[in-house]
Amino acid sequence: MAESLVGGAFLSSFVNVLFDRLSDHGIINLIRGKKLSENMIQRFKTILNAAEALLNDAERRQIREGPVKVWLDDLKDALYEADDFLDEIVTKAATKKDPAPPGNFLSRFLNMKDREIVTRMEDVIARLESIVNQKDTLGLKEIPMENMSWRIPSTSLVTVSDIYGRDTDRDALVKLLLHDATKDGEVSVIPIVGMGGVGKTTLAQLVYNDDRVQQKFNVNAWVCVGEEFNILKVTKNILDEVTPRSCEKNDLNYVQQRLRDELREKSFLVVLDDMWETDYFHWRAFLNPFQCGSQGGKILVTTRLETVALSVKTIPAYNLSLLNNEQCWLVFANHAFFPTESRDRLALEQVGRKIVEKCKGLPLAAQSLGGLLRTKDNVSDWEDILVSEMWEISEECMILPALKISYHYLPSHLKRCFVFCSLYPKDYKFNRDELVLLWMAEGLLKQPRSGSILENKYFNDLVARSFFQPCKNSHENSFVMHDLMHDLATFYGGKFFVRTFELKNVAKNTRHLSYDLGDDDSVTKIMKKCDSLSHVRTLLQINKYSEHKVRIDPCGLLARLKRVRVLIFRSFEMDSLSNSISELIHLRYLDLSNTLVVTLPESLNDLYNLQTLKLKNCTRLEKLPSRMQDLVNLCHLDINGTCIQEMPQGMSKLKGLQFLSDYKVGKHEVNGIGELGELANLHGSLCIEKLENASSSGEASNARMDEKTYLNTLHLKWSSDEDNNVVDSNTERDVLDKLHPHKDLKELNIEGYRGTMFPDWVGQSWYQKMTKLELRGCKNCWVLPSLGQLPSLVELCLSGFDMVKKIGAEFYKVDGTHQETPFRSLKTLMIERMPCWEEWESFEYGDDDDHAPFPQLEKLWIKHCPKLRGDLPTFLPSLKELYISGCSLYHQFKNRRRTGSKNRGPATFTARTINRRKPACGVSV
Incomplete structure (x- = not known):
């Protein structure tokens, strides 16, 4: 069920964070120690309640009333101060080591500090009270947040002459609607997907009213769904559209029967506009009355959510793109100019076209x-509009209502997450997982609990509302904000969020800074301002792929940024980190990736609040601090690309760890593979290296790999020829056997395995979701495992099997019993560096081509297999690309080309098989 669109003021969730802090054990112990009276804590809570009650009114009025905007900024600054103060108290209380009970320790600790703490608490409360007491002067009132949709319900009516740039889209959709590809009685569902304001509803209206469509269908209905998909409500609305008789009953069975009777033996078109949610089973139940049309009806769905489109579609969704500048200009001009000519039309057009460029192809922006x-x-x-940020004008102008009202009705916690992204420059491609970690470090997410995994729910909610968009032709985790969304975030971020590479001045109340690593001036600005930025929480580096190295002393920054929570020194020219890092008690996120750091100070382990530590590609780093186990709040540790030889002892105590890039198995129990057993919440990808140090199957069993159900990818690596020790093949096999992962694993890589045979779990058909498998450098194995029955395997790579002479029937199936088609999903097969491989035995499938292996294989690469002779598999109907290199088979292939029987098709590889384009290299066809 989708969340109801009830908004919340930006600062509301911030106030809730402070309430949680005031309930922390550290604060409670202070009260019990009578250094902070309960009356003082109650005063604090009372003034927070009073402030929160005014937030909805203040946020609504801040755009048109400057004094209210100033008031909100003052309140935000005071709340930041309060949060830093309470975080400091809680942290110091949690990290002081004393054999006495907490109450006794705090009493002694506060004998020295109680005057300072009480004074600071009084100052914080007094400042908040002073700000809240200005409410009468400003006329601020206590009002609740309205529970309403931000969208006005749509209708099917449209003025065609007002629509530009959608002729191609209209014709494509009309063609889909007129095409009868389904059987009688079946309904086709076509989703239109796109961001808010791109024109999904307008396009649906255009198609709905097209003469060709009107003539095609006997019955037409238009329903605006909104944020809640209620089967009964939507079905009744459709029924009211198709019949003059209104339906008063609220019985789903009765309503669906009536609708079915109205649609029976008719062709129909139903438009479900603005759909925000659906449940698969509810959707299937909703479709029941529609499975009765004589010509197969059509349902057109408009939605911002890819998840909705995937759930309802019967044919691929239609993704609606942005307009080009000229089309956008036509939309703008149609709404901006009177029918009569303006005396300054040419000058206005010159400015107008520049304004349209800011719309970035969004027709709603141009229209507004x-x-x-x-x-x-x-x-x-x-x-004035061109040079302003478009938001400094009065609210009555209703600039971009869909965007502003979308923001207004965001829940408070999502507003804070969205505004944080104003630190990115426009058009910046940001990584989803990295952003979630940054949000967590800033306290924008609920604190992770033991037993849970890091969730992307907040991120997905913002994507669902089109505040973020997936990047085209990029990694699936890459996203971007539309320029107008970025302007929205920048406005609400104000002076608290600053991009130093774009702005000249940095305000004293700035809490979050981003800088461009490739911009020396950006870094210089930070250094110049650091003395006045002791309250900064975020120092975010943007240009993470730059080869530019910053030549400044990071220790100078550490001495000044005492309240920093996010610190990124990625690609700095630094070979060490100062012991003073331990003084950054608020620090949650530290990124030293791509630096020349050789060692890390032991004082790093004193960072009680540290959640994320990134050391990726620190190629000179050979050792982690010995007391890593003290980082009890650590959730994310990335040591990929380092030269670390083994893990420090006691890693099992980091029970909150949810991402670990690599685990280097040590030779002792305290840092052996068994330490992984307690890390039950690991997710994403894990690489376990130096498995030669796992001396017994008992140790491997203690790792409990089959219980780590959040892992998607697993790499298991043995170091090659370690110490030239004699290898016990049975022990090796037993160790690997005990490392079997959970059954939902998607990718597996085994490298350097030293046994002569694989355990049975490798290739078992119960790995239903495994799509990629790599087996490399398994030099002692003389037979390949049975892999043909992995039902979802798409990519397979076999490399470095020095002892394998023959690939036989065991490669395709486990035993002689009836099996599914071998390798039925495989599209890419790469076999390389098998010096003894001589024969590839064909799989005996008789005359039944339906059970021949490799029915989907598109790419086959064979490299550096010098002894391979004879034929390859004789039936590869989908092959598009062939690569043969370093094999005697290559010469055989050049001199012989056989065609197959009429039933089987090509027996080897002819032009008809390989798709007539030249393969990558090796063989030309």
């Missing part, structure tokens, strides 16, 4: 800005 300027015929008015 055009409507705003429709009554303005002075060039100066248009230039």
Whole structure:
């Protein structure tokens, strides 16, 4: 069920964070120690309640009333101060080591510090009270947040002459609607997907009213669904559209029967506009009345959510793109100009086209800005809009209502997460997982609990509302904000969020800074301002792929940024980290990736609050601090690309660890593979290296790999020829056997395995979700495991099997019993560096091509297999790319080309098989 669209003021979740801190054990112990009276804590809570009650009114009025905006900024600054103060108290109480009970320790500790703490608490409360007491002067009231949809319900009516740039989209959708590809009685569902304001509803209206569509269908219905998909409500609305008789009953069975009767033996088109949620089983139940049309009805769904489209579609979704600049200009001009010519039309057009460029292809933005300027015929008015951030004008102008109101009705916690992204420059591609870690470090997410995994729910909610968009042709975790969304975040971030590479001044109340590593001036600004930025929480580096090295002393920064929570020194020219790092008691996120760091100070282990530690590609780092086990709040540790030889002892105590890039198995029990057993919440990818140090199957069993159900990818690596020790093949096999992962694993890589045979679990068909498998450098194995029955395997790589002479029937199936088609999903097969491989035995499938192996294989690479002779598999109907290199088979292939029987198709590889394009290299066809 989707969340109801009930918003919340930006600062509301911040206030809730402070309430949680005031309930922390550290604060409670202070009260019990009578250093902070309960009356003082109650005063604190009372003033927070009073402030929170005013937030909805203040946030609504801040755009048009400057004094209210100032008041909100003052309150935000005071809340930051309060949060830093309480975080300091809680941290110091949690990290002081004393054999006496906490109450006794705190009493002694506060004998020295109680005056300072009480004074600071009084100051914090007094400042908040002073700010809240200004409510009468500003006329602030206590009002609840309205529970309402931010969208006005749509109708099927549209003025065609107002629509530009959608002719191609209209014709494509009309063609889909007119095409009868389904059987009688079946319904086709076509989703239109796109970001808010891109014109999904407008396109649906255009198609719905097209003459060709009107003539095609006997019955038409238009329903605006909104944020909640209620089967009964939506079905009744459709019924009311298709029949003049209204339905008063609220019985789903009765309503569906009536609708079925109305649609029986008719062709129909139903548009479900603005759909935000669906449940698969509810959707299937909803479709029941529609499975009765004589010509197969059509349902058109408009939605921002890919998840909804995937759930309802019967054919691929239609993704609606942005307009180009000229199309966007036509939309703008249609709304901006009177029918009569303006005396300054040419000058206005020059400015207007520049304004349209800011719309970045979003028709709603062009329409809204055009409507705003429709009554303005002075060039100066248009230039004011051009040079402003478009938000400094009065709220009555209703600039981009879909965007502003979308933000207004975001829950408070999502507003804070969204505004944080104003630290990114426009068009910046950011990584989803990294952003979630940054949010967590800033306290924008609920604190992770033991037994849970890091969730992306907040991120997914913002994607669902189109505040973020997936990057095209990029990694699946890459996202970007539309420029107008970025402007929205920048406005609400104000002076608290600063991009130093774009702005000249940094305000004293700035809490979050981002800088460009490739911009020396950006870094210089930070250094110059650090003395006045002791309250900064975030120092975010943007250009993470730059080869530019910053030549400044990070220790100078550490001495100044005492309240920092996010610190990124990625690619700095630094070979060490100062012991003073331990003084950054608020620090949650530390990134030293791509630096020249050789050692890390033991004082790093004193960072009680540290959640994320990134050391990726620190190629000179050979050792982690010995007391890593003290980092009890650590959730994310990335040591990929380092030269670390073994893990420090006691890693099993980091029970909150949810991502660990690599685990280097040590030779002792305290840092052996068994330490992985307690890390039950690991997710994503894990690489276990130096498995030669796992001396027994008992140790491997203690790792409990089959219980780590959140892992998607697992790499198991043995170091090659370690100490040239004699290898016990049975022990090796037993160790690997005990490392079998859970059954939902998606990718597996085994490298350097030293046994002569694989355990039975490798290749078992119960790994239903495994799509990629790599087996490399298994030099002692003389037979390949049975892999043909992995049902979802798409990519397979076999390399470095020095002892294998023959690939036989065991490769395709486990035993002689009836099996599924071998390798039925495989698309890529790479076999390389097998010096003794001589024969590839064909799988005996008789005359039944339906059970021949490799029915989906598109790419086959064979490299450096010098002894391979004879034929390859004789039936590869989907092959597109062939690569043969370093094999005697290559010469055989060049001199012989056989065609197969009529039933089997090509027996080897002819032009008809390989798709007539030249393969990558090795063999030309």
